[in-house]
Amino acid sequence: MSRVAIIAGAGRLPAELAAALGGNPLICAPKGSVPEGLAVDLAFHIERLAPFLRHLVDEGVEVVSFAGPVHRMALDPALFDPETATFVPRLLAAMQGGDDATLRVVIALFEEYGLSVQGLATLAPALLAAEGVLGARTPGSAESTDSARGAEILQALSPVDVGQGCVVAARLCLAVEALYGTDAMLAQLASCRDTREPRKGGVFVKRAKAGQDLRVDLPAIGPATIEAARAARLTGICLQAGQVVILDRAETLARADAAGIALWAVP
Template sequence: MSRTAIIAGAGHLPAALAAALPSPLVCTLDGFTPAGLAVDQLFRVERLVPFLRALEDAGVTRVVFAGAVQRPRLDPSLFDQGTAQMVPRLLAAMQAGDDATLREVVAIFEEAGFAVVGAQEVAPDLVPGPGILCGTPGASDERDAARAAAIVAALGAVDVGQGAVVAQGLCLAVEALPGTDAMLDWVAQTARRPDPNGAKGVFYKAPKPAQDRRIDLPALGLETLKRAHAAGLAGIAFEAGGVILLDRTAMIAEADRLGLFLWAREP
């Protein structure tokens, strides 16, 4: 019987995917433990080839990547011969940016004979289609969301980020290496709208234009809602079919409680 391996990082997404799979093999990069999920196997990049063989021995035929990781510090003394031969291609990809690194990782798993699938294939209910899930965006919110979508597309084209905050047509902040939480915290502490009584602003999230959507699909959770509310925003818009909601029911209830809209916007 074929088996799916979850290559898990930090956060709640791995557990959400595990709940949608029969007997998944949960594997995690050493140092990046998923929330609320027991790990079957730890691995290190320096021992990637033995890890791929262990997946095959366990009956794994497909893998899904889920959760947050950072580039690990490599220990040259731990490399096996097979993995050492991959080092030049991995380093070249890392120097080209996050997207190139992820594409190279996918290629390595595919070359080893595994089908790489996206979270949206494993658990399609996690990725909402077009529609307003909660609240009612106004005309100014729609304009701000459109402006933010254009900014995110431009950022993504140069492999920078997947989110932006726009209010009254002005970009208050963009997502970079520190991530979504840091961006929203900065808006809460620093950003000022030109008209204090005007539109509050919108946080928009979307995949990068050329991104392989089988890996690193952007995700939104309850913490994002709380930070968006603290930042004084009117709501959150995101690309329909391109963003994961970690707990849709809980997020809709919380957005409603906070008075925020949630909008899966058609690209």
Template sequence: MSRIAVIAGQGALAAAVIAELDQPLVYALEGFAPEGVDATDFRLERLMPFLDHLTDQGVGQVIFAGAIRRPRLDPKLFDPRTVQLVPRIMMAMQSGDDAALRAVLDVFEENDLKICSVSEIAPALIADSGVLTGQPTDADQSDAERGAAILAVTGPLDVGQGVVVAQGQCLAIETLPGTEAMLAFAARHADLRPNRNGARGVFYKAPKPGQDRRIDLPTLGPDSVTQAAAAGLAGIVWEAGGVILLDRAETIRRAEAAGMFLWARPASEL
């Protein structure tokens, strides 16, 4: 049986995935290794020698886990084979980071390395549909529907995977700074709700339409609850089967302590 390699990105996901596997090989782009994870560094400028190394180690499957930002490339470090990929990747980058990452994944697969999704390798991290705690009101359900509609439009533009909606109004959209920045913005502007005594609003999260779900799935966890509670929101809603839920027990505990609901909304309702 072939070995599994984890490409560890920043955040808590890599450690959670590694814990689900039996002695995987762990690597990280230089400068992007997550805290507390023992990973061997590699550089994108030497991608082809890195893929040769994976093959030599008997690796047949690769899983990307965690956030990976676009690295700053050093032209002096490219090897002759990797430099031939630059025009192809640069062309993909013109369509956004998602397209660039897919181009890199294509190179992995062309070298007989299967890209696996979190749902394949660690299905316990993907929440099935249902309300995990609390109970969304009719107004909350309406706000979740509005959030899904907003992301259906912004997602194809490679903007983000999260939105805050209160009383039908969009208070914040996730952009490059990430979820924490979005929720902090929503907290600062909570008084913009049309009715201050009305529905408090929801944080809705989902993959981008057409997203390659083997990589960069949205992730929620205990810190998401803490940040959403600080924004005064009633709960968190996400697309069931399309979002990674880290440390489920602690996430539910924090939601219950904050009086918030957690709802994995079936994709059929989107």
């Protein structure tokens, strides 16, 4: 098998991908990114991306996989090497188009150095949600209706690159995930439920954006998502099959069952 380099962002996903791959993947992380439970072999500066890419090739790496979120950071002009500096106009133009556009340019740069960028669906499909009921409780008809409404909302928002999740109760949209992510959305919803109707119930819907390159930045849930959903008094979580990562799967499912939250995945 070709040697794989994992470009590791924050959280648990890089370690779970490394475990699923086995062997000896090269763990790389941008300066400032700290993957959980995983030692980094090579930290690199974004401003010196070209030398880093050449180093991967010299190390015999043929396949690269991105895992975990990498938050935008300020770039230091003094650190740019001449070759990486030539990438800047492409990157800046892409960043004006949002995260998806930026990631497409980053993937193209890796491929220009002969590196194959592959996603979890290829390298570790067991980490993704399979279609069907995942927990102990089957969703009710109202929850299924709310999940379908949530999918419609996310489909409509995809062209403007807003987020990958929303909450729907009684067909009403209670919250939409934006730049600050799932945890912030669910925490804000929890703070409203004592004073606004509906005060309980609803489904958190998590899906990839339409047209999203599924090799990078896949949506994910984990144990913390279940706790946040419980605090927000939700009764269901609906995922997109084959396109959402379930971190720490056994613990996530156990917490959903303990909370009485239906957890399922649809096409």
